[in-house]
Amino acid sequence: MRLTLAPVCRPQQWKPLLTGGTARRSYAFQSGSLNFEVFNRRAKWLQKERAAANVEGGRQADYLKDEVAMRVCERLLDVKRQFPRVLDLGANSCNIARALLRPDPDPESEPPVTDPLATKITELVAAESSHSLLHRDHDHPSLSTTHVPDFKLTRHVLEHDELLPFEPDSFDMVLSSMSMHWINDLPGVLSQINSVLKPDCPFIGAMLGGDTLYELRTSLQLAEQERKGGISPHVSPLADVRDVGGLLQRTGFKMLTVDVEDIVVDYPDMFALMQDLQAMGEGNAVLGREMGPIGRDVLLAGDAIYRALHGNQDGSIPATFRIIHMIGWKESPHQAQPLRRGSGQASLKDLLEGQ
């Protein structure tokens, strides 16, 4: 990791930086290839393999990933284009393929869209590092492609989930749902995505971020603090919305759209939430975490604090999943450009209030 901290460390260089002809940013930023490890990749891989071994439990716990994959794929309704070759990066159990194959993707629009979204795609390459998870639903009816004969699903097991072994300019779209929050080197992976895309092709992704699982994080922190007198990380550090916009911009994407939505799921108790996270393969894989299971005392205290601090009236507990959606287009000289700032003629406020 190279950090440019020159202005702070070497005060005599302040002046040339400030008075130089070109405006230069003097805050710390990372450049070149960075070696920044937050997550234990092997632990994550093992968790996914184990989660895939529990087929029924895994399918039951797929509600969140299927929902997010559906919301990602809904965004394709707005792109009037055919995509011959599409990459699904971090495919989990092919949740994106499942969402694409769903009939009646948009029954409420005028006219209703009844063809599955998969009709827009010829080949979907589902890339995932866990072989068992990727092939878990190989013969499941939800992944049957008989009703979309022109659609082909190719599974690709990644040797290293942060290195894309694909040719540059070889995909017409890259999708990613619920997996990029485990990537150590997010800028590196985003620029690889940019590189494998053909010019003027979109990247549409969603990942967990920001305040995801803040209830669980705070409850376990308080429980450990009171029981043991110290804390260790149980919930990953996650990217914030602001970071994601900056990252996309820095890795060369154009016409960015970044938005967030919260999905709140109610659970009977903290243990049910933790069991489901485990069945999703979304267990804790932070480097430097305390190894082994959480002690019984901390679990007991954590559940009580969760209820007291965040619990619902009916005795259930809420868990917030904050999904960061991002869309970025690879640069091309012929693509539509955003209009100049301040050039708008109609006020959005009038439009929205007029209705």
Next chain:
Amino acid sequence: MQPPKTTVRPIQRFASAVSKCSVESAAYGKCILADYNSVHKDMCVKEFMRLKDCYLLAAKKA
């Protein structure tokens, strides 16, 4: 690797025992909530021991 349907995972047994101690659990939670900005070790040890005793009893019965 998949456990047979009849086995109850330890965490499920744990959860059902804990669910029988809602009064003690609420008392402990209330104690933490009263001063959650400056939690220190054994701040609510009295309430916690009551919760744990209740849990141990419930776990034994099950």
